[in-house]
Every structure is written in C-alpha cells, then in structure tokens.
C-alpha cells in the first residue's frame with residue numbers, strides 16, 4: 001500500500017515538474033515570438049560582449065599614479081598635461097568644485113591613462129580607453145574613496161569648438177559601448193534622456209566629467225588637453241549616504257562652480273535620477289547657459 005502511494009506521489013511530482021518546465025518553455029517561446037527582435041538583439045549583444053572580452057585581452061595599457069607620472073620628463077606632453085591638471089584642481093585662489101577629486105589628487109588616489117592620439121574617432125584609441133577602464137575597475141577598491149580614472153589626450157592638433165568636443169565625446173562613449181565586455185545591465189534604461197540613465201561600462205555605472213581646451217567661461221571644465229575624469233558611481237554611494245547628504249553635496253558643487261567659473265553654474269548639475277534631470281546632460285557642460293543634449297537617443301544605435 002505504502003509503495004503504491006509512494007509511486008503515485010512520484011508520478012505526480014514527476015509530471016508536475018515536466019508540466020512546469022513545459023509551461024516555462026511555452027512562456028519562453030511566447031516571449032520570443034512576441035518580440036523576436038528584442039530577443040535576437042539581446043543574444044547578439046551578449047555574443048558581442050564575449051568577443052570584446054577576447055579582443056580586450058590583447059590590448060596593453062598602463063595606468064599610472066602620481067608618483068609614476070612625476071618621474072616623466074618635464075618636456076613630455078604627459079607631464080605637462082598632468083601639471084596643468086594639478087593646477088586646475090589645486091588653484092590657489094579658488095576651490096575646484098569637485099572637492100573629492102582634489103582630495104583624491106592630493107592623496108595619490110587618482111589613476112592616469114594617457115591616450116596616444118587626440119583622435120577619439122579612432123577605434124584603436126577607444127580600445128585603449130576600454131581596456132584602461134576594465135583595468136581600473138579591477139584595482140579601484142584599493143585606491144581609496146576619492147579615486148578617479150583621469151583619461152588624458154595629447155595636445156590638440158586642430159582647434160575644435162565646444163560643440164565639436166561635445167560631439168566627439170559622445171561618439172567616443174558610443175564607441176566604448178561597442179567595445180563593452182559586458183552587456184548593458186537590465187535595470188538601467190538605455191534611453192539617454194531618462195532620469196535613471198547613466199553610462200555603463202563593464203557592468204559598472206559611471207559618472208564622467210569632461211574638460212576641454214575650448215572652454216573659456218566654465219573654467220572648471222577647462223584643460224589645455226581634453227581629458228575625461230571617470231568615476232564609478234558606487235563611490236558616490238559610499239560618500240553620500242542619505243538624500244539630505246546628496247542634496248547638500250549638489251548645493252556645494254553649484255556654489256563652488258559659481259565661484260570658480262566666469263558664468264553661473266549649469267542648471268543641469270543635479271543629483272542622480274531626479275525627475276527632469278539626466279546624467280547625460282551633466283558629463284559635458286557647455287560653455288554657456290545652455291543644456292547640452294546627448295546626440296544619441298541610445299548608445300546602442302548603429
């Protein structure tokens with residue numbers, strides 16, 4: 001009797017399991033049929049990511065800290081770009097709006113990556129930056145709380161306007177996205193106008209501040225060599241633990257920017273994910289009282 005009950009129970013459990021798998025299968029098939037494009041494109045993005053892992057393995061980069069850069073000859077562009085950067089962060093008469101960046105610089109928590117060309121449209125240049133970011137992520141936890149990766153370009157060969165730098169910067173992020181070794185995370189919208197959008201690379205959310213030689217009024221965004229200060233967003237989460245904390249940090253940045261710059265702070269400087277704001281307008285601030293709109297509705301566009 002017991003054996004019969006047991007065997008019935010087994011049969012029941014077995015068919016239940018099959019049924020469940022079957023239902024899952026049906027759901028999956030329905031899913032694929034309802035949005036075949038979405039499904040195929042996610043497969044494609046995943047295969048591109050794994051191809052990128054292999055490709056980036058072959059790219060060589062060197063991340064340098066302050067002590068190493070300070071050994072460069074004073075007549076190299078790297079050393080000169082680094083010295084100018086230090087002057088911008090530690091100006092005697094003004095406080096650089098990102099006090100964490102200055103603190104990180106003074107405490108040798110910044111990593112520097114020197115690109116070989118100002119041509120950010122070149123895929124090989126983007127590959128070096130991509131590998132640099134991956135390497136930086138590996139070591140960032142040991143670099144202190146105010147760490148950033150400072151990506152610097154050689155002295156400009158041609159003069160570019162702020163708008164040209166803006167376009168160049170976004171096309172560079174678009175290229176980085178193509179080289180990403182990880183798929184775009186599901187919980188971050190791809191729509192660059194969305195309040196919850198932020199740049200992701202190597203499955204890490206990031207903030208980027210761009211400094212260019214063309215900025216003349218927003219001095220906190222000026223540098224003689226275009227440079228990009230890359231910060232993983234999880235660092236902010238450690239620094240700003242409450243809403244109040246974040247709001248006061250935004251206020252501090254705005255006040256310091258008002259003192260540092262020749263024009264008023266950009267209305268786009270805002271805390272992450274506030275309604276009506278988006279990070280895509282904060283990475284590159286224009287040199288006038290105007291919003292810089294990201295030219296890509298999504299970095300996934302071809």
Ligand SMILES: *[C@@H]1O[C@H](CO)[C@@H](O)[C@H](O)[C@H]1NC(C)=O
Pocket residue numbers: 099100103104107144145146
């Ligand atoms: C980071 O910078 C802030 C602001 O200057 C400072 O208060 C803090 O001590 C720094 N943290 C570390 C770990 O250096």
Ligand SMILES: *[C@@H]1O[C@H](CO)[C@@H](O)[C@H](O)[C@H]1NC(C)=O
Pocket residue numbers: 119121122123
């Ligand atoms: C920059 O790189 C792109 C892609 O390799 C190339 O087509 C373009 O001619 C380069 N521009 C300059 C100014 O070298």
Ligand SMILES: *[C@@H]1O[C@H](CO)[C@@H](O)[C@H](O)[C@H]1NC(C)=O
Pocket residue numbers: 191192193194195
């Ligand atoms: C992207 O987000 C913005 C802001 O939320 C919204 O107005 C726009 O319609 C969105 N675009 C798409 C294609 O969903």
Ligand SMILES: *[C@@H]1O[C@H](CO)[C@@H](O)[C@H](O)[C@H]1NC(C)=O
Pocket residue numbers: 264289
């Ligand atoms: C900047 O532009 C905004 C919107 O166009 C305007 O409301 C504001 O008064 C301007 N600020 C300055 C300082 O020109």
